[in-house]
Amino acid sequence: MQRTARPRPTVSNEPPSRSRSRRGRAACGPECHRGGARGESVADVVAEGGGGAGGLGLCDELGWGARKGDVLDLDVEVKQGATLLMTTQSATKAFRGETRQVVRARVEGTLVAWPDPVACFGGATYGSEVRVTLGGSGALVLVDAFTSGRPAYGERWAFERFSTRVRVERVQKDERCEPVAIDAALLDAQHGAIGERFGRVNAFATVFAVGAGVRPVIEALLEVGREEREQGVLYAPSRLARDEGAVARVAGERTEDVLRTVHRRLRNVAEMCGVDPYRAKP
Structure with a gap:
């Protein structure tokens, strides 16, 4: 959420330099429980057994301060008949x-991968890579969003480098993986x-929806x-090839808009999941 500018307090971009590497695995079947991990431990949302009703798993792994070396x-x-909601506690802050x-x-x-936006602070270098392989009747909703940082403290687009890459593919009958969508963005201060390139824009989001x-x-x-248009938000949707789905770009001056x-x-995601992703946040 963008804040109104005020007298600038002392702000540090360098939290304790404690390097962390987190490796996790999340599996979701028709009957799920929720789980998470912090630090060096492994994240699991594991399901065993069957059942007629689809299950809901919740995995919240980000929404923290990403420190140097993390x-x-x-x-x-995500198994057939199950729904997994991946969200965050709050915005991911890259120091x-x-x-x-x-x-x-x-x-x-x-x-449904619906995290809060990434906010890169001054001097940050952040990279994200997401690869989703859809099999059978697999379906995806994914939000990839980022903001200008923390302009209230004078750090607007002040990071060193930001990169994000999303690849969505579907397994074919011959087991080949056919690309459905490939999207990438690179913002580098060396360029x-x-x-200046973003003008008045302080927040940007790309939304993917794929599958019947x-x-x-x-x-x-x-x-x-x-x-x-009434809110001053730029919105540009496009249909994906072979009628597989849609992708939409959203940009605006105010993050909340x-x-x-x-x-x-x-708005239909809450009905699909049986829970509102915003209210599901821990």
Whole structure:
């Protein structure tokens, strides 16, 4: 949430330099429980057994201060008939230094990956890579969002480097993986002042919806409405090839307006999951 500028207090971009590497695995089947991990331990959302009703798993691994040297490496599996909601406690804050996350997901049920935006502070270098492999009737809703940092403290687009890459693919009958969507962004201070390129924009989000199981979300993303224009938000949806789904770009001066637009476009997710992702936050 963007704050109103006020007298600048002393702010440090360099928390204690304690390097952490986190490796996790989350598996979700028709009957799930929720789990999480911090520090060096392994994250598991594990399910065994069957059942007619789809299960809901909740994995909250980010939403913390990413310190110099931190790495999150997470493998996710969502079994047929299950829904996994991946969210965060709050925005992921990247401090000065290099941090990164890598998420690999194999999905035969439904995966909803809806974290809060990443906020990179002055001097930060942050990289994110997400690869989702859809098998069978697998479906995906994914939000990839970031902000200008903390402009209230004079740190607007003040990070060194930000990169994000999303690859969504589907397993074919011959076991080949056919790309559905490949999206990447790189913001590097060595290429010129980042703030000048973004103009008044302080928040940006890309939203993906893929698969027949999330068809209501796909249609909602493709709707052309006037709410965004009234709020001064830039909104650009596109249909993916072979009618697999949709992708939408959202940009705005105020972070809350961008998040409100994303929430409105994903209004059907709560019904799909049986729980509102915002209210499910720990």
